[in-house]
Amino acid sequence: MTETHGGPSGERGTAGRPDPAADTGHPEPPPRVGFFTDTSVCIGCKACEVACKEWNALPADGFSLSAMSYDNTEGLGASTWRHVAFVEQTVPDTAPTAVPSPEGRTELGLSPVERAGGSAGGEQTEAEETPGSKIRWLMSSDVCKHCTHAACLDVCPTGALFRTEFGTVVVQDDICNGCGYCVPACPYGVIEQRPDDGRAFKCTMCYDRLGAGMEPACAKACPTESIQFGPLDELRERAALRVDALHEAGVPDARLYGHDPDDGVGGDGAFFLLLDEPEVYGLPPDPQVPTRDLGRMWRHAAGAGLALAGAVAAATATLAAARKGRA
């Protein structure tokens, strides 16, 4: 395993650097790889969640029902590295009823848009179907974004988090000391500590499989090719075509998320095609790597430190002058 200590990835602002691996000091790295998760074809089967758990031998989350639609996993965490969001929403009747599947792909029975009260379980939900509206489901498999400017990696004090030769971000569990700094640093709320041992865990993009020339387990398991794995450049091209096709087919709400190398994290290694605003899926609409402001923070800390010293100096000088005046 090549270890590097993560350069100041956030400091230089958001100018997208296409090759974070080379930038971190990997000599001649392979092309940067990533995920393109096309949520418009996700059927919410959770094969990715299961495949991830199995391959990475992740502990169970316990058996609990969340009462959140069909989502009992609730979110990404230390032992959930793929999470399928399941959004149930009321939309105007004019919203597109079917999202066309990409060319040459088998259309599966359950399309993301269903009439309320249909065979798909509408009666069991509290979803409101007022006149002029209908219910639709949005499903999306969330994952660590493997940011170009990764906050988790920037703030990790031990070097446990590192940038791999594939441009991904991985935690080394024998180095992590459980300080938990990466947890609030991540602008997407991805990485988490396991309560029993305190160390932090997250998606590795199947670092072990990549090393052996295989694709990550989730992408392999996905039956609809909603999760696509490959060189990031290729994925970005493919995604642009797909979103154009959807717009032409009358799905104006389709948009890419995390694809832009000029965004607040320098672009995500794992990006998405969404059918609604990011926050509907529990994603931040405009994430920024906190370290991009680090220079300014240190300057203010220095200013505050100087002010503290200055206040003490001023107080002692005043006192000395007063004493002299009295003497």
Place this chain on the structure above:
Amino acid sequence: MTGETDPSAPVHDSGPTGRDAAPEAHRTGRRRRGEQLMVPRATFDSYYGRPIIKAPAWEARDIAGYFFLGGLAGAGSVLAAAHQATGAPRTATALKITSLGSVGLATAALIHDLGVPSRFTHMLRVIKPTSPMSVGSWLLAVYGPLAGAAAASALSGRARRAGAAATAAAAVLGPAVATYTAVLAADTAVPAWHGAHRELPYVFAGSALTAASGAALALGPRRETGAARLTALLGAAGEAAADHAMRQRLGTVASTLREGRAGRLLRTARALTAGGVALGLWSGRSRAAGVLAGTALLAGSACTRFGVFAAGIASAEDPAHTVGPQRARMAERARMAERAQAAERASEAD
């Protein structure tokens, strides 16, 4: 700001099975076609009201306690050197011992939060300028022994030269020890901390100075409290000003500083600090007044840190505080782009 993103509006769920959203929230949501055109969008969507970012799993006692103790130690070293230089040796010695004790306790708190103590050594495995925690660990590794040497020399009366050098060096590093913790908190995605990344260091510096002044008032002899009375006032004033600026900056997120546990702690902090400063004025005449004033100042500083900590957690747990400022930022960017475009069109027309 346009109505498109009113950050003060409550989050509502996009899903009808959401836990928190009242049925009315769905009806006023942007999904209603007819209303959408007439009323601006006044609510945020969220994924069943779940937080977007993860709050730190840090224990308040450990980490907020660490912020407080670091401030007390760092500012204490500065005050100790000042007292030493101005012929107030007993207060100087008391402050040196306070600083050593605080930095010791602070380190213990940090190690306790790691769970497994032996893992602490990993902190000093690398030096990472991008990680305030790494920078801070190294800072403590240098500052701690200096504070120790200063206290040991003052207590034993031996190695006076080395003691004076350690006192001076600890005083130089002291302000950094007191303020770097603000950077540590602000260099996260936590809305109340990151949003206040400019002001937080000044809040922490002021709070640290009031704490150290409190220690001087409580522990020093009556006739040596002159300087600490003044620094308590300056620290409290600086903290109040920075606190005000922080609330202005945070906008709607500032509600996390007013409400709940954080609000209670910060109001208590303000009362204790003001009371301590006022009572400190009598510390020259009455030893009891000094002890009381000092205790109030110390408690006030601790409440400030625990309050800021609690506000951060509250802001992380509410997705509205993550989405609101980001939406506002996007709207601002869009406005700027529009203006630039208009300017371009205008110059083309010329």
